[in-house]
Amino acid sequence: MQKVKDTLPVYNICTIKGSDHFHDDIMAEPFSLYLQKHPNLHRPHGHSFYHLLLFTKGAGFHTIDFERFPVEVGQVYFMIPGQVHSWEFEGELDGYVVNFSEELFHSFLSDDHYLERFSFLGGVTGENIVTFNESELKEAIQLLSSVVNETQVTRPFTKDKVRLLMLSLFILAGRSENNKNKAGDVLKPGLQLLFRFRRLVNQHYSEYKLPKDYAEMLSITPNHLNTLCSNLLNKSAGEIIRERIVLEAKRQLVNLDASISTIAYSLGFTDNSYFTKFFKKYTNLTPEEFKKSFNGY
Template structure:
């Protein structure tokens, strides 16, 4: 289904109601006193069971190092068990809930989204790493858990330090931490390794614009114009950095939001369709079935069961 086909049924809407029913929170831990920060490290220990309801934090990416303990992470409605030592990677806007079933010792690294974009531009694999929420086990060897723990402790010390070069040291340690996760995670190399930094930056800008405008059914040319590039450049960058077309990326964002509303919200399928910019529920149902393989009502029933 092409973007132009969607345009026939999905008019631009001047009144776009927010349909997301998932709470949006700023920080999982208390922020530092200074305003100009880009990384925060917190250490949390709780006795017994500890739980958070599904939520998202659009301005931050988070890495939770579970040194010990176990639990279940709810990711967009699906449950993923985990046991320390492991790392839980939570990209911006990722809807997640956490249920620690036993005493847990965990370290939370919160990364401001603008700086996370800079980090991702350093290495194509970083974009792949943050492309999906994931649980990365570190229990296969004692050395892996210890090495990761030592990196976290060093990062916390530098973040809280006023010593000369502490910002440079923080950046270096954070990069090393993420690089270790890349190497520990057997990532599927779906995108071309020849993607340039310019391609990666362009695609990151495109993702941000999609997040801002996916309900409006903008033509691809309008996205390209906002980024001051040609359609050819946009398509080439998306193919190089993500192995997807621009239209596919837009469709994926619409489907993600539709799934969130179906799982966590109480709106009808028709209300969700209108909130996402579709002219009628029937077309939304056809679009959703083509992308997901199920009708929205079927997906909702299966996910909640």
Template sequence: MKDAAVLKIKDKTQSIDTIKIEPFKKSVRKTAPHKHNKYLEFVYFTNATGYHAIDNLKITIKPPIFFVVRKEQVHFWDITTEPEGFVIIIKKEFIDDCADFELHQLLLKISAFTHFTPKDNTSIITIFELLSTEYKSKTKSRSIIEGLLKALLGKLLQFNTNDQQLNNSVYHKFTDLLANENKLSNSVEYYAELLNTSPQNLNTSCRNECGKSASEVISDYILSEAKRLLLYTDKTITEIAYTLSFKDNSHFTKYFKRHIGFTPSAYKLQH
């Protein structure tokens, strides 16, 4: 594989939405080693032969098979027969704008894999087809796409044999802890203590599995929960600030605006 410094960087998200869903191109056979800097890519094959090389792994394509390519990973295809399947490309902006906490969790969990074989191929194909149809629709709905994407990821992970081992990592214990917290804390030290590990070890685990620091992971959860509370509850800004462990309304408003670009009130009005 070529040195990463001279690898081609592909960006399939130019001139498209923050998510793209389409059939896998039948013309694709061999590609040069490359990486994606701006998006997460899912590829699902229902028919194809050959292999997929990702980082230091060489994976034989035996459909049905689902591949995950994270940002910065180096990969290439060597496909020997006409491929059939689907591709989903997800930009960071799509994830940032998503207020569905469970969908965030599913994206985090599935991003820890390079590939796996789904157990219920018929259901997976049906959901992919519904996603592709909704994406092509002139009246496409983000909420429908998010709902179908959540169903797809949940179904893909439902019977995965490595899921128990995956959930035993420090990173996934951390994200499970965040998902089940009644009151989030913006403190790496606090969660490291609950996990009986050091802040340094927690940071290392996060960076290895999702490419972010522990504090960035916490921030993602806080902002996702803030969006959900703003859009789907009648809580006041002050109540949301308290729920998310901010000292006061002002501190929460400054934090939200710094990360999102809008005040909580402006964000709620625009959505």
């Protein structure tokens, strides 16, 4: 991890897992042990890897991409590379934490976009949290306990066993009553198209800011795209694009050493004053005010 004064830490998996883990692409531990090893991770930080945490004990709050959520027993949250989070926990905490690289499943699955079938792995805050019922929680604990055991040793087919266990957990979360309307129907054409749109926005938000640009990439009309977004998300395509730009602006603004003009340019704004007006319109704060408020985040 590269440390720069007043810059948000972004951890890679090697930094987090330490030398007592045998596998480069994944680490898994009981959460209480993880907290003992990394007492400063409650402060705002980002990851270059996927991260999930299942709570089996505890209270307090966790914040993901500037949205605050209460901790609940049976809750699991999923984060993708690039998201920012912090913790405000209360009392004794336990559960399971798993960090894994983007490459873990690449050679295992023929579909490079398979994980995107699960909406909780789409990087959309609020959709990345699942609360298991009692029977689901019991199964999730069994799966994650097995993942922890497998990652503590090296033996034949360990990584494949871990992949199968993780995919079983994803399917369990996708089938959960709490999440059934978000993940279980992802093979429907409309949802497939929506996921493709979101993926394109994640790739091109700094270049293309109009729905017609994405509609052209998807080989559909702008009206079709807007209708799709409205029916499935109650938002226009333009709102989804603007929300992604604002989120990225927030992520970059918490790096306190970065100048406003540099951030504006990286987001495709050639006029710094227009970026300021854009940001304030959707957050009620100027970029400078948001930077100052970050110390309280």
